[in-house]
Amino acid sequence: MRTNTTSPFSFLQSLATRFQPPAWVVDEGQQKIVLFLNHVLMQEKEAQNRLLRKKGSVVHVRWGVFALDLVITPAGLLDRAAPGVKPDLLLAVTAESPAVVMQSVMAGKAPPVKIEGDVQLAAELGWLADNLRWDLEEDLSRIIGDVPAHTLAGFARQALAGLRQFLAQALVPAASPAGAVAVPPVPEPPKATS
Structure with a gap:
């Protein structure tokens, strides 16, 4: 394969x-x-x-x-x-x-x-x-004010974190050696409680 x-x-x-x-x-x-x-x-x-x-x-x-x-x-x-x-x-x-x-x-x-x-x-x-x-939040606050700038910067940080996660998942197979197959980790079964 x-x-x-x-x-x-x-x-x-x-x-x-x-x-x-x-x-x-x-x-x-x-x-x-x-x-x-x-x-x-x-x-x-x-x-x-x-x-x-x-x-x-x-x-x-x-x-x-x-x-x-x-x-x-x-x-x-x-x-x-x-x-x-x-x-x-x-x-x-x-x-x-x-x-x-x-x-x-x-x-x-x-x-x-x-x-x-x-x-x-x-x-x-x-x-x-x-x-x-670059302090994007500071630059935005000069244009739209402190609170909206803080809110937009928070959204940008969340979007950036999501993009990082996506790229990490999407690019791992591209970075693996030729012929290697990425295998997802197997979740552990739930532990029985007494």
Whole structure:
């Protein structure tokens, strides 16, 4: 008996390799990513101070066909680097499958990354990855108030927990070795009471 070991999200990988967005979409998307990253960085002064130590450094981030070159500004924030600038650090996500990346992120871990270049810069970015978090609830409270923001954030946390559980169950067969069959655990029979 053969088992299906393909991920339920494998269509995303095939779509990403075939679909080449127009240049203006890539440009706008990269600009939005930089704005979001700076928004999160501005919420944590220590993050800006750490980046300030490496101002002018260029980081090349790559995942499959998607790439982004970032330069650290004198304010301890990020901007897109000029085209053709040699990066000081290369961060390449080695997992091609969106499902593997999503599973890592949902588990609260960084996806597998190949790192080349400036070790000190890599350490600073590692600190940011471990310690910097976006406070969505705080941002929502500025728009809709504290109570609705808290309620929506609670719903989001529950949905995220459900998605994590679903992904853990859906992706386990995809992560198992070829030919292996996932066998559900057998429930214990109820104990007799005297």
